[in-house]
Structure formats: C-alpha cells, structure tokens
Amino acid sequence: MAENTTTSSVSAPLSVIIIGCGRVAEKHLKAISKLKGLELKAVVDTNPDSAKRLLGSVKGFAGVKQYSDYKTAIDEVKPSIVSVTVPSGLHFQIAKYAMEHGSNLLLEKPMTMSVSEAREIFELSGKTGLKIAMGHIYRYLPIVGLIKEDIAEGKFGKVTHGSIYVRWGHGEDYYQSAAWRGTWKSDGGALMNQTIHAIDLLVWLMGSEPEEASAMIAKRIRNIEAEDLGMAVLRLENGALAQIEGTTATIPSKHTAEFSVFCENAQLTMGLDSGKPHIAVYGVKPNGKTKKLNGYYIRKQFKTGGLFSYKCALNPHLGIYKDLCDSVIENKNPIADAYAGFSSVDTLLGIYKSAKEGHPVSLPLKDDFNSVDMTGFFD
Template structure:
C-alpha cells in the first residue's frame, strides 16, 4: 500500500519535503515538475526511488498521470492557488507549502473545490506536530490553564539584502506576499490553533528597507471571541543575525514559555496541580516534524485515520485571514473585524 506523490516546484524548500518523504514508509515520489530543468536534475539526485522517475517542465503534464495520488506544491507562493486548483480538478489530493495562497478569495475557492471534488486539501504547517505543541493543545482543550488571559509570539530573524537579491520575487507583494506570510505564518498558525477564533485584529507594520516592497516588521494585537488576547511581534531586521522564535501562554492557573527553532527550550512550564508538569520532562528534543506530518498524511489517505494536527484548507484560512487582517489594519489605520470579506497581498501596493 503505497501513496504515490508528484511534487511541483523543485527549489530550496522542496528538498526538505523530499528528505522527509524518503524517511516515510509507504510514500513514494514518482514525478517532479519545475520550470527549470536544472532544479529538477538537482532534486532527482535526492529522491529515493527504484526505477524511472518522471519529470516535466509543465506541471499540467504531471497532473495527467492517473497513478499520481497526492500533489505536493512547493513552488513560489504566487503560484500555489493556480496549481492547487488545477490539481484538485485533476482528481488529486493536494498538500500546499505555506501559505495556501496570497488571496483570501482564492483560498476560499480552493476549499470549496476540495469539497466539490471530495479531495483532501492540506497545508504544510508542520510545527503542529511537535510533541510540546500537541501537549499544549491537549492542556488547553482540557482547561488546564483555567481562563487564558493572553498568548504572545515573537519572530525575530535576519534576512539580509543578499537574501532578497538572490531571487527577484522575494520581498514583493504580488509574488512573495510579505514577511508575515513567509517567516511569521507558522507561529501565527499555532497561536490561532491554540487560542481559538479571532474576532478583531489591530495591526501595524514597519517598512524601511528600500530594496523590497514588503514589511520589515509587524505588530498585531488579536482579540479572540473567547475573550483572550494575542500579541504578535515579528521582524526580519534583527541584527546581526537571528534571535529566533518564541511562544508564550499566560493563564489563570499556569504559564508556558517556549523558544528555539523547534520550540524545544522550555523557559517556563508551570500549571497548578497538573500532571503535565512532570510529563513535559519526558519530551524529547530531536524531532522531524515534517516526517510526522507525512506519516499523518499517509494514515489519512490510506487508513482513513485523521490527525487533529493536520491542517486542512479550511483551518489554514484562519491563520491566512488573520495575517491579511493585520495588513488591512495597517493599510486602513483601524482595527479590522473578522471575517474579512476579501483581501489579497497586492492590495498593499497602493500604500507600501
């Protein structure tokens, strides 16, 4: 019982997906597509496959093969929606590298298509599979914190001028989508997943770097429908290099503070009279969350077992909408109530 995969977009992030698939039993890449033949040839060397590996310069040629069950989209952000739509209409399940799209309308359309064609639409938000995050989610679901007052995430990274010069699409509203959609979305996805539905968003952005269009820093204040608050602070101008990421939850009965590339450093893990205080000491620090995600995808598609950590198109819209609301709030200089009627990253071009 093998899940057969076609991968579209053979750039840098694709290598991470291939490495993770190679480590999963029962998943096999049988086709690659990229507009650059050199990218295809480079990635071919990394794919573990016995026999012929198909490759195509036009992704639509890959979609025509009936034995391809799952399409993994790791192309540039501006192409995600177009390719995902074509894949769903070609009767394929789809996994999209974040973000799902740069347009809220496109994201909603993709979700509707997945329902119409009865196909899975998934988005790669692999941090949800970290042990510490699944435990934190379980604690919140069991009301271990009592009332949660607020949560906070920080993304403090460095992206140099050379980084943006390497690829012309980087740092553009139309092709890249912005710092929050690229570097910030994983932590924002965790916050929204842990805390619940967002009611209001108040956002501001800082734009100083003249070599690109998109923001250098962003601040978001979220009001959740359950009364909790959220604070988002993100930038790609931390000097001289990355400080990293962090996630904190402050509640009536406890506080959790995590940091590190995989949130593996626990600066604080205290919940009054909770078994989780001891259980957290048993958690490992070496994890491959991408592998866990693909293992969950295999179980979903081949065994019918759904993981609550898998991000569907419907749930991915929540974090996408939150980020777009931060942008719209900065654009309009006022708080924004969700749901948004419509917004896309190119709307920012009128002011920034």
C-alpha cells in the same frame, strides 16, 4: 471542518509528485525518503536544473521522472498527493488544478494570497473529500500537540492571552535569490511568509477564532516591496488577546521564534533558537505552588510518539507527510488542515488591511482582500 465519514479505499504506498524544486522542496524530499508509505513518482520545475539538483540532494531519487509543466505531470501520473512548493503566488492555481484532478495536497504556506482564493480551496476540499495538509510546521513540533490537548481540556483554566515573536533575519542575498521574494503579488513580507504559520499555531493553541485585528507594518532595512517588520494584536472570540511580532530585519545567523500562552493556572513557552528547541512550562498545583512541567511533557511525548516525534523537531515536514498519509488512508482531517490554511490567510490579510487602513478590522473579513491590495503601501 466536518469530518468526512465515508471509508477510504486507498492504501499505502501513496504516489507523490513535488511541484517546485527550490529551497523547501529539499525538506520535503528528505521527509519522503524516510517514510515507507510514500512513493515519489515525479518532480516538476520550470527550471530543469532545479529539478535535477533536488533529485541529486537525497540518495535514491536520481532516476525519478522530471517534468517542466505541472498540468502534464498531474494528468500523466495521477498522483495521490501533490506537494505544492512553488512561489506563494502560484499556490492557488496549482492547488485547484490538482484537486480538480483528484489529488490530495501537501500545500505550503500561505495557502493562497487572497481570502477568496483560500475560501475556494477550503471549500473544494470539503466538496471532494480530498485532504489538504498545510506546511504549518509549528503544529508538528513535539509536545505542541500535548499542550494543545491540555489547554483545550481546560486543565490550565481560562486562557488569558498569548504572544509570538518570529525574528527570522534574512539579508539582501536571500531576497535577491528569486524575483518573487518580498513582492506583494507573489510572497508578501515577513508576516505573510515567515510568520503566518506561527500565527496559526498561536490561535490554534488558544482555542478560539480571531474576531478583530489591529496592526502596523514597517519597512526598516530590507530592500523589498513588502514589510520586513510587522506587529499586530488579535482579539479572539473567547476574549483573549494575542500579540504578534514578525520580522526579517534581524541578524540572519540568529533565527529565533517563540510562542507563549498564558492561562489562569499555567504559563507555557516554547520556541526555537538558531535551530535548538526550548520549552518552559509552569503549572500551578491545587496547593498554590508552582510546578515545572517540562519533564512531564518530554516523557509523555516519548511514550505516545516515540523517537519519531522527536525527529520531527529536526524536520517537521516528516510529521506533516506522515499525518497526511494517515489522513488519506484513514479518511480523517490532518492536524494542519484546509480550515487552518483558510483561516490563517484570512487573519493575515486582516492584519494587512488594518495596517493599510489605520484602524482595527473585524474578522473573518467580509469582503475579499488580496496581498496585491497592499501595492504602493510604502511608496
């Protein structure tokens, strides 16, 4: 997306409201509590108990105003930033209303549930100059940005392929905790909810756009409408292939996510294993010998981002809020911007379409596709 070159007249602290006071909202609140440049003005939830519980979960927010209707909150507070943390099927209507009323967004993933809605939100951001930082947490983990830069500069030669797995087990208790979970209309399955931001990361690191998707999805053990297991292969415009596995049908106490990128002269793997980050980066020196580059990246990250960047490993939303705040004030694009939101929805829905139709599909999708178009797939 092209940079808007006009100078911003906005200065910190920026006012924020959070719409949707459930599980992820707590990470948002913790991040806001750690940043001086943000001021929480209100929280919104159709369930007042959820709003109250959220405000009580972090010290210092007990007196913040509560609303039950997002339109009233946006109209009255006129916040600089609206954080959209409602069920995914509601992202579009709230994001659109907030931008039409002048607010920048921290928009949770997936941006929307259909390609046409994602395009509309992306285009609205371009037209208004309002910023969108997506809740694509993986882009904000330490070292990831440094690796992105080095791959993009060609330091490791040609990118051959990449792979991710997201084995994010969730039991029936998780799916039964809210009626929207695991439904085609409001959530999608393991790929749309748990894997979309990892797909975004892989494609971003590999530095090219997806042009074709082939996929299969399955429902193995979870009692939900959508998939609990999906596997896909993407062909990128630069010819590289990307392999994807996303599932919630694994043991809930063993959440693991890992991504690898393979280049002519390097192989890079990073991941999270039950919350613990790991990294293994190997490069080939001009003399042909292999060198482990972990220490190099750890030191470089500390020099450029200090302790703050390492705190983002524990709560990446801290990095997203800081990035959004800087982007609004300095009038630049966030790291996970509106285009990332649109493109990842397009790729994910291409994966669903391929699984539904049983053949590879070209990306970007020419016609609209909506997660609800998958209704009845497993019947």
